[in-house]
Amino acid sequence: AQSVAQPEDQVNVAEGNPLTVKCTYSVSGNPYLFWYVQYPNRGLQFLLKYITGDNLVKGSYGFEAEFNKSQTSFHLKKPSALVSDSALYFCAVRDSSDSWGKLQFGAGTQVVVTP
Amino acid sequence: DAGVIQSPRHEVTEMGQEVTLRCKPISGHDYLFWYRQTMMRGLELLIYFNNNVPIDDSGMPEDRFSAKMPNASFSTLKIQPSEPRDSAVYFCASSPGVGEQFFGPGTRLTVL
Numbered sequence: 039a040q041s042v043a044q045p046e047d048q049v050n051v052a053e054g055n056p057l058t059v060k061c062t063y064s065v066s067g068n069p070y071l072f073w074y075v076q077y078p079n080r081g082l083q084f085l086l087k088y089i090t091g092d093n094l095v096k097g098s099y100g101f102e103a104e105f106n107k108s109q110t111s112f113h114l115k116k117p118s119a120l121v122s123d124s125a126l127y128f129c130a131v132r133d134s135s136d137s138w139g140k141l142q143f144g145a146g147t148q149v150v151v152t153p
Numbered sequence: 154d155a156g157v158i159q160s161p162r163h164e165v166t167e168m169g170q171e172v173t174l175r176c177k178p179i180s181g182h183d184y185l186f187w188y189r190q191t192m193m194r195g196l197e198l199l200i201y202f203n204n205n206v207p208i209d210d211s212g213m214p215e216d217r218f219s220a221k222m223p224n225a226s227f228s229t230l231k232i233q234p235s236e237p238r239d240s241a242v243y244f245c246a247s248s249p250g251v252g253e254q255f256f257g258p259g260t261r262l263t264v265l
């Protein structure tokens with residue numbers, strides 16, 4: 039079975055400061071990992087993914103994430119946060135041994151960036 | 154591409170009425186997913202299809218919920234009869250395979 043944990047319900051950061059949103063996962067096989075962002079009254083938007091290869095993945099809007107196999111983590115980062123980054127962020131995982139395309143989503147982390 | 158299209162965007166109905174939510178996936182995507190999002194339960198996977206065939210409906214809460222995908226470009230999620238606890242935002246998503254899922258804008262359902 040696959041699972042995802044986002045240990046923080048909310049992250050508060052000042053504009054211009056680094057932003058980190060934490061995610062840990064558990065899968066039987068190799069993980070496929072994803073980050074999504076949801077703005078108010080909108081659907082989820084894909085940010086970035088790790089399938090294989092380089093552990094540091096770069097995505098949309100200046101976000102990046104680092105895959106750490108030993109710590110089973112896939113934390114989302116942005117060097118300098120913007121007020122417009124305030125949104126709900128979801129981490130998701132899929133087990134590579136699963137032949138279907140089902141993703142397991144975390145509970146989400148609300149990011150609040152203050153001016 | 155227009156992305157995943159859902160209709161209606163908002164639905165207000167009374168308890169006991171039938172509700173039908175509609176989804177048009179992105180052309181060429183083999184997978185279609187229905188999710189429900191609430192404050193209390195977060196994002197829940199209800200059912201998903203591969204090549205129009207339901208693969209896993211274990212997330213469907215009750216027999217009042219049913220979903221169909223008659224062809225590659227259309228799916229429906231039906232609730233009959235609806236109850237106030239069904240109030241939520243329902244998302245449809247599609248995927249070409251092992252990669253990311255693309256979400257529609259959602260349908261906000263309110264059952265009075």
